[in-house]
Amino acid sequence: MTTRRKFIKGAALTAPAALAAPALAQSTITWRMQTYAGAALAAEVIDPAIKMFNDIAGDRMQIELFYADQLVPTGELFQAMQRGTIDAVQSDDDSMASPTEVTVFGGYFPFGSRYSLDVPVLFNRYGLNEIWAEEYAAVGVKHISAGAWDPCHFATKDPIRSLADLEGKRVFTFPTAGRFLSQFGVVPVNLPWEDIEVAVQTGELDGIAWSGITEDYTVGWADVTNYFLTNNISGAWIGHFFANMDRWNELPEDLQKLFQVCCEQSHYYRQHWYWGGEADLRVNGTKMELTTIPDEEWAQVENAAQEFWEEIAAESDTKRRVVDIFKKYNADMVKAGRPYRYG
Missing domain, CATH: 3.40.190.170 (Bacterial extracellular solute-binding protein, family 7)
Structure with missing residues (x-):
């Protein structure tokens, strides 16, 4: 196992980014983003959304995506994003060891949800979005969006x-x-x-x-x-997209909106992909x-x-x-x- 782990970690550090950006203009904004997901899962849960963003943003902005543990271990994702080593993260609060009061509710809060639609309703109609925004703004991170992923x-x-x-x-x-x-x-x-x-x-x-x-x-x-x-x-994992607050505030408003739309599309895709697959x-x-x-x-x-x-x-x-x-x-x-x- 020790040899296997060293090989995996070494491969992750030397592997090219999953969605490496093409040759860019000098004015192109570039971000580095890491997901909690390994390559096989990321092909479904994040690759399409980032490709969509990059295709639409073109020379204005490109996001370079890294998979689980490629830049930093998943448990260090929050710290890396907070200090700007990574610009954006896809994860739950729990896995990335967020120092906020809401961390315990990330991922799978026991029986907090029964079905996948519970999560977006809790955030968008029952007030969880506001609490998450407050908690992350206080530590220099932008909470972009929450969505329902698979059951546990x-x-x-x-x-x-x-x-x-x-x-x-x-x-x-x-x-x-x-x-x-x-x-x-x-x-x-x-x-x-x-x-x-x-x-x-x-x-x-x-x-x-x-x-x-x-x-x-x-x-x-x-x-x-x-x-x-x-x-x-x-019934559903609570997963999120986050960004370093300074990097987020530097973006033009239309690119902020584009990123939010791509995140929401990713959440929507995951809902029906998981729901249909489970059955x-x-x-x-x-x-x-x-x-x-x-x-x-x-x-x-x-x-x-x-x-x-x-x-x-x-x-x-x-x-x-x-x-x-x-x-x-x-x-x-x-x-x-x-x-x-x-x-």
Whole structure:
């Protein structure tokens, strides 16, 4: 594994940028952007949006895109962006170790969302956009946009059919999800994204709780895991686009708007790409057997999430504001009934 990791990291540092810009005019604005995603996933979740931006902006501006850990480790993305080493980032708050009060809600906040449409509604209609903008402006970063990505499920080598089966499982997951799941015996493991497939093969990991089934197939994890747990910990990942505030403020207004539009298009694409893929691969996929923890037993996890929310809310006034929004939204969805909530 040590040799494998050194090779991967060395390759990442010497590899050309994923979308290297063509020869540019001297006046062309150039940005460097890094995504949390490795190359296989980035082909779906970020490459098209940056290509679109570059094609439209032309000689006025070009963005050079780098994949997971190519310039800096994912856990250092925020710091690199804040000091201007990287101009823009695609990530969740949790993975990039944001120092803000909202970091714990990035990625997969347990049961904060049930469906992918929950996320844009929470941000655009229930007030989360304003809170994120305040938090990041205070630390010199522009929060550009939030979107819903895939749900969070377990992909494992051995079947998970009860909560007892989670005991002792070494799992690659997000910091907040790991903190929550540890009460059920899960052992969270932090490794570079590109190492995960090999770590499952060598037994360093027993499974992954990082994505839905679409991503498992796309990045190769379905090739090294045997089972997919249909119960999810969250219905959609909360992911974002960010930029260094000084670099953002230097852009002409029309280029700011163009970048925002391309980010929103990326979020929209991901919604239907994931949503359709989750259904199709559950029904037609051949690489993973589906398993399920019975509803009455899984209710213990859902109830524990409510206690976890209160634990988080007690940590600060800002966290209380966010948790109260999640509570209000979820209560509204239950009252709204079908098709918004089934219980």
